[in-house]
Amino acid sequence: MSLTQLFEPSGVAVVGASRAEGKIGYVAMANATNFEGPVYPVNPSESGELFGSAFVPSVTDTDGPVDLALCCVPGPAVPDVLAECGDAGTGAAVIYASGFAEAGGEGETLQREIVEVADEHDISLLGPNTSGFLVPATDLRCSFASGVEAIPTGNTAVIAQSGGVAHVLAFQSRRQRRGVSAMVGLGNRANVGFAEAIAYFDGDDRTDAIALHIEGTDDGRRLLDACRASDTPVIAYKAGQSDVGEFAASHTGALTGDHELYTAGFAQYGVPTVDATDDLLDAAAALGTAPLPSGPNVGVVTAQAGPGIIISDRIQRAGGRLPELTAGTKARVDEILPGVTYDDNPVDTGRPMPEFGEVVAAVAEDDLIDIVLVYELFEEALGFPVDTLEGLAEEVDKPVLFATEGIDADLESERDAVEAAGVPTFETPERAADAAGALARYARLHAEEPPGAAAADGGWPRPGGSAAADWKGPRDE
Amino acid sequence: MSLTQLFEPSGVAVVGASRAEGKIGYVAMANATNFEGPVYPVNPSESGELFGSAFVPSVTDTDGPVDLALCCVPGPAVPDVLAECGDAGTGAAVIYASGFAEAGGEGETLQREIVEVADEHDISLLGPNTSGFLVPATDLRCSFASGVEAIPTGNTAVIAQSGGVAHVLAFQSRRQRRGVSAMVGLGNRANVGFAEAIAYFDGDDRTDAIALHIEGTDDGRRLLDACRASDTPVIAYKAGQSDVGEFAASHTGALTGDHELYTAGFAQYGVPTVDATDDLLDAAAALGTAPLPSGPNVGVVTAQAGPGIIISDRIQRAGGRLPELTAGTKARVDEILPGVTYDDNPVDTGRPMPEFGEVVAAVAEDDLIDIVLVYELFEEALGFPVDTLEGLAEEVDKPVLFATEGIDADLESERDAVEAAGVPTFETPERAADAAGALARYARLHAEEPPGAAAADGGWPRPGGSAAADWKGPRDE
Numbered sequence: 001m002s003l004t005q006l007f008e009p010s011g012v013a014v015v016g017a018s019r020a021e022g023k024i025g026y027v028a029m030a031n032a033t034n035f036e037g038p039v040y041p042v043n044p045s046e047s048g049e050l051f052g053s054a055f056v057p058s059v060t061d062t063d064g065p066v067d068l069a070l071c072c073v074p075g076p077a078v079p080d081v082l083a084e085c086g087d088a089g090t091g092a093a094v095i096y097a098s099g100f101a102e103a104g105g106e107g108e109t110l111q112r113e114i115v116e117v118a119d120e121h122d123i124s125l126l127g128p129n130t131s132g133f134l135v136p137a138t139d140l141r142c143s144f145a146s147g148v149e150a151i152p153t154g155n156t157a158v159i160a161q162s163g164g165v166a167h168v169l170a171f172q173s174r175r176q177r178r179g180v181s182a183m184v185g186l187g188n189r190a191n192v193g194f195a196e197a198i199a200y201f202d203g204d205d206r207t208d209a210i211a212l213h214i215e216g217t218d219d220g221r222r223l224l225d226a227c228r229a230s231d232t233p234v235i236a237y238k239a240g241q242s243d244v245g246e247f248a249a250s251h252t253g254a255l256t257g258d259h260e261l262y263t264a265g266f267a268q269y270g271v272p273t274v275d276a277t278d279d280l281l282d283a284a285a286a287l288g289t290a291p292l293p294s295g296p297n298v299g300v301v302t303a304q305a306g307p308g309i310i311i312s313d314r315i316q317r318a319g320g321r322l323p324e325l326t327a328g329t330k331a332r333v334d335e336i337l338p339g340v341t342y343d344d345n346p347v348d349t350g351r352p353m354p355e356f357g358e359v360v361a362a363v364a365e366d367d368l369i370d371i372v373l374v375y376e377l378f379e380e381a382l383g384f385p386v387d388t389l390e391g392l393a394e395e396v397d398k399p400v401l402f403a404t405e406g407i408d409a410d411l412e413s414e415r416d417a418v419e420a421a422g423v424p425t426f427e428t429p430e431r432a433a434d435a436a437g438a439l440a441r442y443a444r445l446h447a448e449e450p451p452g453a454a455a456a457d458g459g460w461p462r463p464g465g466s467a468a469a470d471w472k473g474p475r476d477e
Numbered sequence: 478m479s480l481t482q483l484f485e486p487s488g489v490a491v492v493g494a495s496r497a498e499g500k501i502g503y504v505a506m507a508n509a510t511n512f513e514g515p516v517y518p519v520n521p522s523e524s525g526e527l528f529g530s531a532f533v534p535s536v537t538d539t540d541g542p543v544d545l546a547l548c549c550v551p552g553p554a555v556p557d558v559l560a561e562c563g564d565a566g567t568g569a570a571v572i573y574a575s576g577f578a579e580a581g582g583e584g585e586t587l588q589r590e591i592v593e594v595a596d597e598h599d600i601s602l603l604g605p606n607t608s609g610f611l612v613p614a615t616d617l618r619c620s621f622a623s624g625v626e627a628i629p630t631g632n633t634a635v636i637a638q639s640g641g642v643a644h645v646l647a648f649q650s651r652r653q654r655r656g657v658s659a660m661v662g663l664g665n666r667a668n669v670g671f672a673e674a675i676a677y678f679d680g681d682d683r684t685d686a687i688a689l690h691i692e693g694t695d696d697g698r699r700l701l702d703a704c705r706a707s708d709t710p711v712i713a714y715k716a717g718q719s720d721v722g723e724f725a726a727s728h729t730g731a732l733t734g735d736h737e738l739y740t741a742g743f744a745q746y747g748v749p750t751v752d753a754t755d756d757l758l759d760a761a762a763a764l765g766t767a768p769l770p771s772g773p774n775v776g777v778v779t780a781q782a783g784p785g786i787i788i789s790d791r792i793q794r795a796g797g798r799l800p801e802l803t804a805g806t807k808a809r810v811d812e813i814l815p816g817v818t819y820d821d822n823p824v825d826t827g828r829p830m831p832e833f834g835e836v837v838a839a840v841a842e843d844d845l846i847d848i849v850l851v852y853e854l855f856e857e858a859l860g861f862p863v864d865t866l867e868g869l870a871e872e873v874d875k876p877v878l879f880a881t882e883g884i885d886a887d888l889e890s891e892r893d894a895v896e897a898a899g900v901p902t903f904e905t906p907e908r909a910a911d912a913a914g915a916l917a918r919y920a921r922l923h924a925e926e927p928p929g930a931a932a933a934d935g936g937w938p939r940p941g942g943s944a945a946a947d948w949k950g951p952r953d954e
Contacts, residue, residue: 168784277906304641305639428753
């Protein structure tokens, strides 16, 4: 199944489009109408125009091809709409309605029915029970939420089981000044699941990292195989460790499963995991912006000791290592800054200073260091060491992360310059350290097989050992 | 020792004030000059005026009383400056210079010397080796960092061992739209330590919560006694769990100690602990804004299931409980919203809707609930249930927390109205849940002694048991 018609449609139909401002058929049309291709309002009970486009009675009546149908109709009407989509050659549909598998009973029957119709006509179904998706770069906004038009284009694809969490992540990415290449709420995953979405965004030119939110799936093996097959780094957030089973089951029709089983499974398949929405986006920014690390050894340079202690502690707890710097690097730091506050890892310059960039470069060039993390409170008179950072990550072929704090309006242009230099920026010492930790865990999971160690499955490292080998997901059948 | 002269001075002297823009004597003067009282530049080598005030050669030469001296002079010059302060009746001084106890050797001798002089003249010393303090409400800015003039007044007093972390927290509080009643970096704590600062801010009218950042102290017992004596809720962040010992010792002259020992000690003395700067400020906002909770039972109302799962899970991991709602509350929810998505705890309305506020009120009024947490993505057409939230926390005498996500510019005025209604707001599902968890832990630590259980020390609960009874701090002598 290709998701090209879903995420790159030539034309879009809003089925159930409505003039009534409160209705989802209105909001869906309002949000979709800025798409670069044609958007057709479909409703047999309406006539005239909506947002400048003429109503048509059926998706088969449009004057151009429709790849994607946004189904703003009640659940029971969906099978007929999909049959019409089949006749029209529409290869993708978003089903917003709930009352399908997550509701049990007749809802399960209805979900089986729509999958049958969709499979017969080769239609990719996003949902049901989803709040849709966004591709900001093409103004393709298939969601009803207020404000989605303000979410900017970034290079992380967010794939969330819950539409609500998908929106949480998209809005957060905006507050972090990052944006998304796409935001997808999978909902009930009738025939488009994690595996299909991961495969699609792995091939998407705008996507450099894939961020997953998972509640539970009965198809764990396919999810993991898709993660392993992805050349684009994948990072996962498995929600639900304690007992929220019954409530979770009522949501997208999947139980939240054994958290440790998921974590071990992801590790075995090369996917580091995190434990919060902001950490997920931070880790994706680190994996998607910087060169990938070749090991877990972090070199920290800080202009303030207190944040340096927090960062050094936290990196080690998050799976990174803080090796001693080489004698050559220490000598170089001492030469740049005679009497430096602390010349080992972390290097602490005591305050921002003109030589700060030189110290960062010295640590970045240390052969024992795989990942560089820089912390500096913003000092207006000095700014950030943008000149040094420009090209540094590429030159040393290591990820370089940068965290700071200050008044946004004062430091905005300097931070933008740091980001433009290929160095992702972070907001708190802890979140920066956790992002460096995620890079370190990624490096460990993707380490070359040690010589002589037989690979069980074509060379893929299996740090999780035997328990992970049997991972099938809690409801795999 | 009273810290009134330190934090509420009638007049301030900047000793070592300078016309040279790069020097700290210039920046300190620039930042202090907006203070509501007189600020005198002191420097025997300068004449004329700086920021409209005439230079004087000594703190004894000012034409009005000076309570506070900001010492922008090298360490070896400090004893003489303090002696002059003694002659002038100046009762407080900030020592910015480093090279004291944290440097070992002669630095330790120098620190002993300044403490002797200060004690002789009854001078409170903030520092040495500190970046100072801020009281935004009186424009008293005794720090050199860029941008501190933009930090607003809030109701949390930040007391940090590290000046760098103090600034991290102050800037963060601004990004969170909260601000601080004061920000203090203690540095080496020559004669003003945690205990003195906590006692002062407990008595400060602008302070409703005290947020501590601790690296390590050799005076743990006094710190804990001060926490116990404080009527104002205290929350603590102990930095450094893994091995960062040598670097930490180079910082403020204190080793980071055993993390578990600190956590147990704080718990025994009624102080919940957190593990990140943003969590520290969130917990302080929850403890400082809302009525204090009488138990750990959280009622969650969410308009989106996905964030609801994250929150429900996280609250339980953070020490809260999610009890089943009473039959009466469930019936009331079902009456308000027939066919509601989920009518137990969490209550999930499936989407924002006009009845959302009524559902929140129903859960808040449930007798089994001690703390209420509401999550709702912003929906422009509906806004937030401000009318219901107004007075609700007071009426039910329970803390009510609110978390949302959306486009800042769209929801700003609604969020401000929620805050004005006495309901603190939060940015991510996890951070809101962690704040609710901190409230729950606070309630557990402050629970009434169960009847018949003999109190070992005047009724204070001792959940930590015997290990905590011997807590003295890692370097208590």
